[in-house]
Amino acid sequence: MRQCLALLTLLVSLPLWAAQLQLELGGAVRSLDSAALLKHPQAREIDIEQDVAYKRAMHYRAVPLAALLEGVTAGDHLQAVALDGFAAEMPAGPLLQAGPARAWLAVEDPDKPWPPLADGKPSAGPFYLVWTHAQASGIRPEQWPFQITTLRRLASVEQRFPALLPDPKLAADDPVRQGFSLFQQNCLACHRLNGAGDAQFGPDLNVPHNPTEYFRPEFLRMYIRDPQGLRRWPQAKMPGFGVDVLSDQELEALLAYLKHMAGRRG
Template structure:
């Protein structure tokens, strides 16, 4: 067993390797290599305060993501696909902003690899979507995908996965529809619902049972706020959604959507 552990430790300590990043848009497709991105004319050094993944200030060589998305319009939709199966659903409008919250593609330099995310874990590379001034755009932690391998333009979540949609009779500004928007932003990167979604990390949140059906009282909200306070184990992956990330009124809307969907089960 010791030789295997030693080999694993050696692999983790090896320098980061150059990697490809694929960007698939409706009108174009391009694969960038690490070296190309590090030398991109718009690349610069950016400092990220309170980095979501590293929990401290980090400095990266990064390219404004908008510079890699030619022809993309604010009404479009992207998905960021990570090496571990995480699939972040991203509205294009915030990614194209040049003021306020701004999206950057951080590029890991093989000659200067980033630190591991935790002991025994890889780094956030080879590519990591980071934000400067995220508070200005109310950017959630799920909008910081790391270990990204691909960005691809897709139809909206509702168009691709109608099983996620609330009752169509509801008004567009109904609280349930507001909760659906928050579900897409905060949950869909890891979870499916009624079998709908591309994520592979977490369980389906409606079949066979919706969490509103087995968490009594305020325990579901407490679980979302701090999963480890209710179910503690070292391999847990679900992050805590603090009030600064998901204010109480938004948490209520999110739980309202889940409760509504408990009455709209569809088998995958």
């Protein structure tokens, strides 16, 4: 009886809602509790003028991400993994800087829950990587992962996934090389290529076939710019990449990389 009462007392004393963020930054794995993060010494209220997930102004309680990245240096490479398999690849340098753009870990407060992302959808919580003054440093939408479960330090994409690399004989200024960089920033969070990548969200973009092989060029450009404008279905999740995210020149470089990789299936 006493044991039952002790257990009941313990359960009552625990927070009713507490999410866990796992940090795998080398050495021991750490787990951070959302309740504790909301009370973090550096936590503060921030305003985001144009939130990527909600597409409007938002207000959050957040912790500077750099305060949580113990032992991480600017030359390191990080990955943010979300509940749905989205895996954002990010160089650590921008995440550690204090400005002009600054990365924050927004933490959802159960007493002030965030709105759903859409009808029938959950919120962006419990953890969401947001940026203040994002445009000042050219932060891209894929660098705003939400519903994060894990932050981990990893070797670079080039080291982990050599199957993604373009032909090493290409000139240093070949557009394909820029396209490879853009692929990492904008596509690798959701897609694999040649079976390489950590994402479990979208299809492989080279196996069994590359989109440059089955889309006419003008339609592939249209699809990347506005997926729903080319073919509409309720379950579609791919966002459009407007010229403010991917310039026309960058889009051509990305397509050059994809076309190049159609000839490099291993």
